[in-house]
Amino acid sequence: AQAGITAIIQPGGSIRDQESIAAADAAGIAMVCTGTRHFRHG
Structure with missing residues (x-):
């Protein structure tokens, strides 16, 4: 927030x-x- 961040988009599902x-x-x-992973471990 201090840097002007107003929103975060993340996949969710973490403990x-x-x-x-x-x-x-x-x-x-x-x-x-989002419920969707944005990367995968290759």
Whole structure:
């Protein structure tokens, strides 16, 4: 938020998602969980 970030797009599905959501909420940053992975380990 200090750098001007207003939103985060992420796949979700982590066991620590609730911590990430809480941190985004506390910072006033919108978070969108897509349910789709954006990369894969090759």
